[in-house]
Amino acid sequence: MSDIIIYTTPMVNKDYKGKRIDKFLADCFADVSRSQVQRLIDCGNVTCDEDTIGDNAYKVKEGEVYQLMIPPAADADPEPEDIPLDVVYEDEHLIVVNKPAGMTVHPAPGSPNHTLVNALLYHCKDLSGIGGVRRPGIVHRIDKDTSGLLVAAKNDNAHKFLCEQFAEHSIERTYYAAVFGVPNPLSGVVDADIGRSPYDRKKMAVVQKNGKHAVTHYKTVEVFKNEASLVRCNLETGRTHQIRVHMARLGCNLIGDQLYVKSKKITDKDIAAEKREFVNHFPRQALHAKSLGFIHPASREFMSFDSDFPEDFSDLINQLKAI
Numbered sequence: 046m047s048d049i050i051i052y053t054t055p056m057v058n059k060d061y062k063g064k065r066i067d068k069f070l071a072d073c074f075a076d077v078s079r080s081q082v083q084r085l086i087d088c089g090n091v092t093c094d095e096d097t098i099g100d101n102a103y104k105v106k107e108g109e110v111y112q113l114m115i116p117p118a119a120d121a122d123p124e125p126e127d128i129p130l131d132v133v134y135e136d137e138h139l140i141v142v143n144k145p146a147g148m149t150v151h152p153a154p155g156s157p158n159h160t161l162v163n164a165l166l167y168h169c170k171d172l173s174g175i176g177g178v179r180r181p182g183i184v185h186r187i188d189k190d191t192s193g194l195l196v197a198a199k200n201d202n203a204h205k206f207l208c209e210q211f212a213e214h215s216i217e218r219t220y221y222a223a224v225f226g227v228p229n230p231l232s233g234v235v236d237a238d239i240g241r242s243p244y245d246r247k248k249m250a251v252v253q254k255n256g257k258h259a260v261t262h263y264k265t266v267e268v269f270k271n272e273a274s275l276v277r278c279n280l281e282t283g284r285t286h287q288i289r290v291h292m293a294r295l296g297c298n299l300i301g302d303q304l305y306v307k308s309k310k311i312t313d314k315d316i317a318a319e320k321r322e323f324v325n326h327f328p329r330q331a332l333h334a335k336s337l338g339f340i341h342p343a344s345r346e347f348m349s350f351d352s353d354f355p356e357d358f359s360d361l362i363n364q365l366k367a368i
Contacts, residue, residue, distance in 0.1 A: 050115040057105045066103040090114040095243045122178045123152045125167035138203040138343050141196045143352045150186040173204035192355045193334025206342035217338030220278045223331035224297035227274050232264040235291040239284040249286045259284040261291040269365040301327035323364050
């Protein structure tokens with residue numbers, strides 16, 4: 046499986062000043078055609094000093110340096126797979142499932158199969174095609190190692206109607222996160238734009254420019270001894286890794302989160318070693334999409350769904366209460 050490839054240009058000199066960006070990049074990198082460069086620019090994969098260059102007619106400037114990111118090759122179309130699903134609700138228009146931690150939502154580099162899409166294709170037979178062949182029916186997603194509720198559309202009208210609600214931020218989504226530390230204040234709003242980290246392309250970060258508007262409403266539900274908390278988060282927007290990034294912004298990274306990891310751990314010597322071990326080495330980010338509410342695309346009635354904490358999350362909370 047291919048990895049992301051990032052090309053960096055030489056600094057533009059006076060001979061190239063004023064040349065179109067697509068022509069300049071094609072001249073710099075012999076193994077990338079101009080048409081490929083144009084598609085990559087259209088997809089936002091060309092940057093200069095962290096600013097995205099989105100116009101093929103952009104004129105390069107003397108002294109600037111550009112980066113061209115080539116994503117991994119696309120995987121084959123997903124095949125239906127007989128994977129058990131925890132179906133919370135289903136009708137002819139949509140399906141709500143309780144996704145287990147460890148399951149990727151749709152095929153992607155590194156996860157070509159055994160995804161929720163593979164399972165939905167087998168279970169539903171027909172899904173909305175708006176999301177494309179690799180994302181049929183998918184209206185929104187949650188991270189692989191996050192558990193909880195997700196809705197998928199079975200026809201295009203349902204897909205469009207649900208997407209409009211997500212775009213208008215009228216979908217009700219409540220997550221519970223177990224975090225190291227205690228938020229200060231105990232409840233509030235994190236309103237901070239999120240974009241790709243300039244230091245690590247695998248991570249998202251709070252950014253000052255070129256980010257997407259991101260708002261998380263949070264409330265501390267329970268504070269445990271030894272600096273840990275259970276926090277309820279309601280998403281006003283839905284950005285990649287939003288809760289993980291915003292909680293880290295508060296200094297309260299999620300327990301088990303290996304991507305946005307910090308040095309915080311529970312270390313009190315009076316705590317039984319096995320309890321410290323369980324909490325400090327929880328094998329995934331402790332995040333569960335507990336409830337989901339939306340207007341049904343056909344009946345126009347508001348529907349809400351709730352899910353129990355999965356066993357591993359419940360065990361984590363019990364261990365935190367016991368220490």
